[in-house]
Amino acid sequence: MKKYRVAVVGAGAVGVEMIRVLKNRKFPLEELRVLARTERPLVVDGQTYHVRPTTPEAFDGIDVGLFAGTEGDKGAAVTFGKEAIARGAVVIDNGADYRMDPTVPLVVPEVNGDALKNHKGIIANPNCTTAVLLMGLAPLHRAFGVKRAVVSTYQAVSGAGGKAIDALKDQSRKVLAGEPITDLGGFPNPIAFNVLANNWKIEERGYSNEEWKVVNETHKMLDPRIQLSVTTVRVPVAVGHGESVWIETEKPISAESARAVLAKAPGVRVVDEASPLDGVTCPMPILAAGREDTLIGRIRGDLFSDRALAFWVVGDNLWKGAALNAVQIAETLIANGWLKRTP
Numbered sequence: 001m002k003k004y005r006v007a008v009v010g011a012g013a014v015g016v017e018m019i020r021v022l023k024n025r026k027f028p029l030e031e032l033r034v035l036a037r038t039e040r041p042l043v044v045d046g047q048t049y050h051v052r053p054t055t056p057e058a059f060d061g062i063d064v065g066l067f068a069g070t071e072g073d074k075g076a077a078v079t080f081g082k083e084a085i086a087r088g089a090v091v092i093d094n095g096a097d098y099r100m101d102p103t104v105p106l107v108v109p110e111v112n113g114d115a116l117k118n119h120k121g122i123i124a125n126p127n128c129t130t131a132v133l134l135m136g137l138a139p140l141h142r143a144f145g146v147k148r149a150v151v152s153t154y155q156a157v158s159g160a161g162g163k164a165i166d167a168l169k170d171q172s173r174k175v176l177a178g179e180p181i182t183d184l185g186g187f188p189n190p191i192a193f194n195v196l197a198n199n200w201k202i203e204e205r206g207y208s209n210e211e212w213k214v215v216n217e218t219h220k221m222l223d224p225r226i227q228l229s230v231t232t233v234r235v236p237v238a239v240g241h242g243e244s245v246w247i248e249t250e251k252p253i254s255a256e257s258a259r260a261v262l263a264k265a266p267g268v269r270v271v272d273e274a275s276p277l278d279g280v281t282c283p284m285p286i287l288a289a290g291r292e293d294t295l296i297g298r299i300r301g302d303l304f305s306d307r308a309l310a311f312w313v314v315g316d317n318l319w320k321g322a323a324l325n326a327v328q329i330a331e332t333l334i335a336n337g338w339l340k341r342t343p
């Protein structure tokens with residue numbers, strides 16, 4: 001079997017999970033290079049990796065660059081993405097820098113894997129919230145035609161990077177000890193024992209940048225006609241984004257018909273009274289964390305319409321929302337012979 005040289009760029013919350021996912025899925029690795037800003041040893045599941053500084057030369061000979069560095073002008077993808085491509089690598093980026101570029105495929109393999117066919121060297125992973133949502137929304141859209149979706153999120157702190165988990169722990173300890181919270185850890189208000197609907201920058205028409213990402217990315221990946229109303233909320237959970245979703249459909253829909261579609265959807269696991277997981281009958285972040293499947297439950301027909309349905313979806317934001325999805329993109333490229341880019 002052919003083996004590949006992979007660079008993981010970024011050794012934070014997502015980068016560490018990329019190393020873990022590559023190993024768990026037995027990705028055919030010839031070599032794994034871990035790159036970040038600072039050189040250091042990094043221990044993942046008892047194995048020590050040598051994190052090297054990211055330079056253009058660090059991409060020499062690399063087949064796939066899995067980028068999990070910070071976003072923006074000084075971030076890894078903008079600084080080194082084109083260098084990596086020029087040196088022959090295909091770049092799969094987790095950040096927001098290239099997601100809406102019309103020349104860049106934005107992909108969840110179970111949703112629109114075919115979009116990878118004509119990539120030009122760089123492929124984008126959607127925002128973690130969009131990825132988890134689309135695992136439920138896409139199969140239901142194909143079966144029933146989703147016209148409108150109302151989404152409220154319950155997002156884990158790790159979505160804000162590795163240091164945010166430490167901030168939640170530190171703030172929680174302080175609250176329990178009766179001490180004042182002195183370090184907000186990058187959040188606008190305390191996150192321990194609290195819920196923040198104001199965690200993101202407010203942009204056009206009063207919607208946050210996170211809410212706009214879900215709308216724009218769903219339109220690019222699934223269907224620009226779907227009318228979305230999104231409220232994103234940060235909750236004091238370490239890993240695992242939950243999303244309450246209500247959809248209005250073109251065709252009649254019921255809990256039974258939706259359940260039958262979701263039960264067959266790849267990468268989805270229905271969790272309810274009929275299909276408990278580890279003895280649990282409702283998707284929860286602690287059940288989803290470290291699992292490949294996105295969990296869906298609380299599926300129920302609308303009380304007032306036979307063309308509307310509510311469900312609850314939970315996925316690991318660091319896995320399906322980032323690391324796992326990126327590795328699945330690489331696997332799809334390899335399986336279809338698409339690793340070589342089209343000119």
Ligand SMILES: NC(=O)c1ccc[n+]([C@@H]2O[C@H](COP(=O)([O-])OP(=O)(O)OC[C@H]3O[C@@H](n4cnc5c(N)ncnc54)[C@H](OP(=O)(O)O)[C@@H]3O)[C@@H](O)[C@H]2O)c1
Pocket residue numbers: 009010011012013014015035036037038039054067068069070071074075076079094095096126127128158159160161162163317318321322
């Ligand atoms: N967390 C999530 O749930 C999630 C989900 C989807 C997408 N994403 C996206 O994935 C990316 C990584 O997120 P994260 O949560 O893992 O962040 P993080 O924990 O803050 O880690 C960021 C990593 O990027 C490295 N880095 C930053 N700038 C770099 C540069 N110019 N060159 C090379 N390395 C650089 C840092 O290096 P040092 O360690 O040396 O400082 C660090 O290891 C972000 O774009 C984020 O938006 C995150």
